[in-house]
Amino acid sequence: MAPATARPFPFLSFPREIRDKVYRELLCNFDPPPTKVLPSTMFTFEQAKHSIDTAVLRTSTQIHREAYDVMVKTNRFVLIESAGGLPIRSIMGGLRVPVITADRDCAQRFKGYVLAVSLSTKKPAWRDDEAIPTGPCGLMILGRDVRLFCEAFTDGDNHMPGFSANLSLTITVGPAVAHPVPRYKNTLTDFFGETTQKTLLHPFRSRLRGHKGICVTGCVSPDLAKAVQTEIAQDECADHQKVFDDFAAAKERGLAHFRAKDLTAALLAWQDTALDIERIHRGSSWAGLATRGGPDFLARMAELYFLLELNIAHVHLIGMERGIPNYPTFDFQAEQALEMARSSIKKSFWADDWKWQPSAVQKAKLCYRTALFLRLEGRMEHAGAAMAWVEQALRLVPGDAAILREKEKIAAWVELGG
Incomplete structure (x- = not known):
């Protein structure tokens, strides 16, 4: 067949x-x-x-x-x-x-x-x-x-x-x-x-x-x-008031998460908002926004961004100290947030020949969190810098209980290292 x-x-x-x-x-x-x-x-x-x-x-x-x-x-x-x-x-x-x-x-x-x-x-x-x-x-x-x-x-x-x-x-x-x-x-x-x-x-x-x-x-x-x-x-943003209001509302949403003890959600909300501010600040829309909004707009944006970076650093510092469930915390992210906060108060950061001046309390928070970061980082060669930062914070807000406690911890760290 x-x-x-x-x-x-x-x-x-x-x-x-x-x-x-x-x-x-x-x-x-x-x-x-x-x-x-x-x-x-x-x-x-x-x-x-x-x-x-x-x-x-x-x-x-x-x-x-x-x-x-x-x-x-x-x-x-x-x-x-x-x-x-x-x-x-x-x-x-x-x-x-x-x-x-x-x-x-x-x-x-x-x-x-x-x-x-x-x-x-x-x-x-x-x-x-x-x-x-x-x-x-x-x-x-x-x-x-x-x-x-x-x-x-x-x-x-x-x-x-x-x-x-x-x-x-x-x-x-x-x-x-x-x-x-x-x-x-x-x-x-x-x-x-x-x-x-x-x-x-x-x-x-x-x-x-x-x-x-x-x-x-x-x-x-x-x-x-x-x-x-x-x-x-067309410029991405033309209405300076709306730009500020949107960012301020985003910051408040992060604060609501923080108060509800959802640190991961708070951190992500604040980081996203800070990145969006950086993007607009570096983009083609910023010059027009700064001109239309004037010094008042610049001051409000500078303060908002400064506080956002302090908040971001704060959550990372909590993570360094006791950990955040389900979110990887890296020391360099706390350091980066503090560095961005410091950079944002330098002359010409927001506009040529213009500088925003934080209040004494706000500046003290930056100094205090920088000192805390250096202690938590644990590098003994930075112990002197940590003490200098915490002492500067105390000069700005004398007698603050949290800052005094941090000074004691840094002093104990220095003594232990010595």
């Missing part, structure tokens, strides 16, 4: 909607972005996790044409390119933006992008090094992660002073259309209609503000391109 001959699977006999479901399962199966950011991963790209099998693209001309079409239109791949001088790795690593490939040659060889974002800076502030690379790069992300990419770039001024003022950004819609179309691929021209254009550009116009050097080009209507450029160029 002759052996039965295996018949090819009749895949093309299935309805197109069934075939498209198969293509999506094989070519569009990416895991969601991560929800946690670890300090150890802050300067590395987050590799997009997936279960993609591209073998279907090598099956036949028709199947390749159909599958490639579904893959590109569903995943909506985006090319991110930097000419250099920008800390792209640290900016995107801060929010764990998933990257499909960070291989520049590989990313540039692919031709099925729905968007291309080209970044450059007029004044590179950092040199390229192993710790924070700023050299040229090219990488691929998914269209779904453009919002996260934009959110990461709102923190650019925290990574690099003058980032937003010096950034040049070109957004090209439909770069795939500019390439010749092989016979085994469909043209994507019809895909970039008005609805798709608006969808692709929505994350930029809703998330980015204060960037003046923006150009929107490619398969996009002139009116839409102009609208997006205008919206992105």
Whole structure:
């Protein structure tokens, strides 16, 4: 009896909607972005996790044409390119933006992008090094992660002073259309209609503000391109009173957590608020806010930020002394908060030739917490500095019970060490 001959699977006999479901399962199966950011991963790209099998693209001309079409239109791949001088790795690593490939040659060889974002800076502030690379790069992300990419770039001024003022950004819609179309691929021209254009550009116009050097080009209507450029160029904040009120309310929310003994929630609320203040302070909106608000606005913002940093240091000091459940406390975070508080009261920190002067009680808190930090850190070579800080605090508020107790503890520490 002759052996039965295996018949090819009749895949093309299935309805197109069934075939498209198969293509999506094989070519569009990416895991969601991560929800946690670890300090150890802050300067590395987050590799997009997936279960993609591209073998279907090598099956036949028709199947390749159909599958490639579904893959590109569903995943909506985006090319991110930097000419250099920008800390792209640290900016995107801060929010764990998933990257499909960070291989520049590989990313540039692919031709099925729905968007291309080209970044450059007029004044590179950092040199390229192993710790924070700023050299040229090219990488691929998914269209779904453009919002996260934009959110990461709102923190650019925290990574690099003058980032937003010096950034040049070109957004090209439909770069795939500019390439010749092989016979085994469909043209994507019809895909970039008005609805798709608006969808692709929505994350930029809703998330980015204060960037003046923006150009929107490619398969996009002139009116839409102009609208997006205008919206992105607008200052993020214009109402100085609202800016202050929002930050003051955020500080109070942290205080409510602290009073409820939820130290982790309080710390996160205060840290987020302080970072947002730093971002706006370093961004393009600040000059206008300072002009409109004048010295009164500057004084209120300076005091708010100073107290936020003291609060952040306070929680970390509690953590150093007795621990915070479920939250890793690091000595350097307390030290950093105290350093930021000290920096914020220096001349020209908030505006040229302008200085905010804290009250005696506020300055005493800074001195006291600095002394406490040095004692808890436990480095005997800093014992003399700890005593100097606590004595300065007592000169500012003589007879304060907490400060007197801390002086006694430092004296006992010095005696024990001696």
